[in-house]
Amino acid sequence: MEKKSTALNKYSRNVTQDPTQPGAQAMLYAIGLTEADLEKPLIGIGSTGYEGNPCNMHLNDLAQLVKKGLKEKDLVGLVFNSIGVSDGISMGTYGMRYSLPSRDIIADSMETVVQAMNYDGLVTVVGCDKNMPGALMAMIRLNRPSILVYGGTIASGCLNNRKLDIVSAFEAWGEKVAGTITEGEFKSVIQNACPGAGACGGMYTANTMASAIEALGMAMPYNSSNPAIGNEKEKDCVEAGRALRLLLEKDIKPSDIISRKSLENAVRLITVLGGSTNAVLHFLAIAKSAGIEFTLDDFQRISDTTPFLADLKPSGKYLMEDVHRVGGIPAVMKFMLENGMLHGDCLTVTGKTIAENLSEVPGLKEGQKVVHPMDQPIKETGHLRILYGNLAPAGAVAKITGKEGYHFSGPAKVFEDEFKANDGIGKGLVKKGDVVVIRYEGPKGGPGMPEMLKPTAAIMGAGLGKDVALITDGRFSGGTHGFVVGHVSPEAQDGGPIALIQDGDIITIDADKNTISVALSDAELKKRRASWKQPALKVQRGSLYKYAKTVSSASEGCVTDQFK
Numbered sequence: 001m002e003k004k005s006t007a008l009n010k011y012s013r014n015v016t017q018d019p020t021q022p023g024a025q026a027m028l029y030a031i032g033l034t035e036a037d038l039e040k041p042l043i044g045i046g047s048t049g050y051e052g053n054p055c056n057m058h059l060n061d062l063a064q065l066v067k068k069g070l071k072e073k074d075l076v077g078l079v080f081n082s083i084g085v086s087d088g089i090s091m092g093t094y095g096m097r098y099s100l101p102s103r104d105i106i107a108d109s110m111e112t113v114v115q116a117m118n119y120d121g122l123v124t125v126v127g128c129d130k131n132m133p134g135a136l137m138a139m140i141r142l143n144r145p146s147i148l149v150y151g152g153t154i155a156s157g158c159l160n161n162r163k164l165d166i167v168s169a170f171e172a173w174g175e176k177v178a179g180t181i182t183e184g185e186f187k188s189v190i191q192n193a194c195p196g197a198g199a200c201g202g203m204y205t206a207n208t209m210a211s212a213i214e215a216l217g218m219a220m221p222y223n224s225s226n227p228a229i230g231n232e233k234e235k236d237c238v239e240a241g242r243a244l245r246l247l248l249e250k251d252i253k254p255s256d257i258i259s260r261k262s263l264e265n266a267v268r269l270i271t272v273l274g275g276s277t278n279a280v281l282h283f284l285a286i287a288k289s290a291g292i293e294f295t296l297d298d299f300q301r302i303s304d305t306t307p308f309l310a311d312l313k314p315s316g317k318y319l320m321e322d323v324h325r326v327g328g329i330p331a332v333m334k335f336m337l338e339n340g341m342l343h344g345d346c347l348t349v350t351g352k353t354i355a356e357n358l359s360e361v362p363g364l365k366e367g368q369k370v371v372h373p374m375d376q377p378i379k380e381t382g383h384l385r386i387l388y389g390n391l392a393p394a395g396a397v398a399k400i401t402g403k404e405g406y407h408f409s410g411p412a413k414v415f416e417d418e419f420k421a422n423d424g425i426g427k428g429l430v431k432k433g434d435v436v437v438i439r440y441e442g443p444k445g446g447p448g449m450p451e452m453l454k455p456t457a458a459i460m461g462a463g464l465g466k467d468v469a470l471i472t473d474g475r476f477s478g479g480t481h482g483f484v485v486g487h488v489s490p491e492a493q494d495g496g497p498i499a500l501i502q503d504g505d506i507i508t509i510d511a512d513k514n515t516i517s518v519a520l521s522d523a524e525l526k527k528r529r530a531s532w533k534q535p536a537l538k539v540q541r542g543s544l545y546k547y548a549k550t551v552s553s554a555s556e557g558c559v560t561d562q563f564k
């Protein structure tokens, strides 16, 4: 792409080169910049590093490596921090209600710093689930040369020659409640599941979003599959710093890289990998941030025409470390390009196209078992199904790998929130054949649309994965598997039909016809709605109140900056 070169410091020059800004320059000298530095582009390095989470504990060190790469290319890197919360640590507690809102706080905070400080470009160094979409939304809003750097996946844990990961710990609770493991075994799983730094090791939300962002073209090749610990990750951080120079010189911005075609590339990779349902929510929001028409129906269209090929946890056997071992995400993308599943002409942050990047990488390792061949798919079409029906007039998102079948019908077992559901499951109130309904956990009702890994892991751990379905206006962790439907819209707080369900109503989920329905007549639903009263919001002040008052529905990506 031949783009005219512009002043590389077109933003920072407003403070570094303007004689009417002596205070700014005095402060920049104070942080140690020299007169020569003030003539160079200033690049924000937005890190979500913090000590309290394995996904984020090493990010500030990686940010220094990005800074090193920038310096090698005569650019001044300046590290700043945004926030992050841990899905794995907050899961099952009230704190999980802050998880999805943290995405938009990260987007707002990175936008704020880069705009306020007049930085010419941005490299974000991110780790846990919401960090990637939040950082990407900021990059899109700012639309100046940017690269996303993912902190990388965690190594697998190990116990008695059994590979463990974070979901092993979650599911161990269900196994213990069901009596299939002892208290001692339970403790050993917990203590050995996560060996150190890195984001959750299966194809959960962090690895899903990192892989998809690499396919979108906003991260360097191998960035998503290089593990958190090791010289490959250190190298890719320095390379990202170096790579920003070309983007500045050619004035290549996110709006030159993100398009409907590159969004299709991202979603097609998610489908091949069997990625997290959260990617639906986040890519709806990312597309909205970019002003690109991309709706739930686009996910269904791509799912209908893309095979599910990767045998990855939570429903499969392998972890992201195994993807790395057999060639990494570029090798998967090369396989997809060769099979006509990617648009190779999309530009990326290397300044080259997807096809040009992939021409330089080896393919999947001979004989590897992680990614199935085209003629032996795990499922001929995608695992992500967008369901509609009298229970979800505005849509719902199902994760159907086929391992639990494609149809489920049974009596509703209704819980008014996640905590009551966890309590009920723990007390054995959920029986084979039930459709568990967890409601008032949507974007406004939660608020914050929490992930339901605790109940789904308990159901799976109790061996009920094939015998119980679970639907919610909340969402699911990437670690969730089983017969699950989330993002039911409209949510209960807004009076959606899910608010009208009563114990015993027969709910039917058909993943072939993409429908979710309750066996009630329109007249009955109308009668129940007449007596339904909207409950007050669960919070009346603070960040969750602001969120509940501004957030859009899940079928719109839960955006908070585009309210009408």
Ligand SMILES: CC[C@H](C)C(=O)C(=O)O
Binding pocket: 087, 088, 129, 166, 167, 200, 204, 205, 206, 276, 278, 451, 453, 476, 477, 478, 479
């Ligand atoms: C267990 C998985 C992780 C903690 C998560 O929340 C996600 O992938 O969404």
Ligand SMILES: [Mg+2]
Binding pocket: 087, 129, 205, 451, 476, 477, 478
């Ligand atoms: Mg999560």
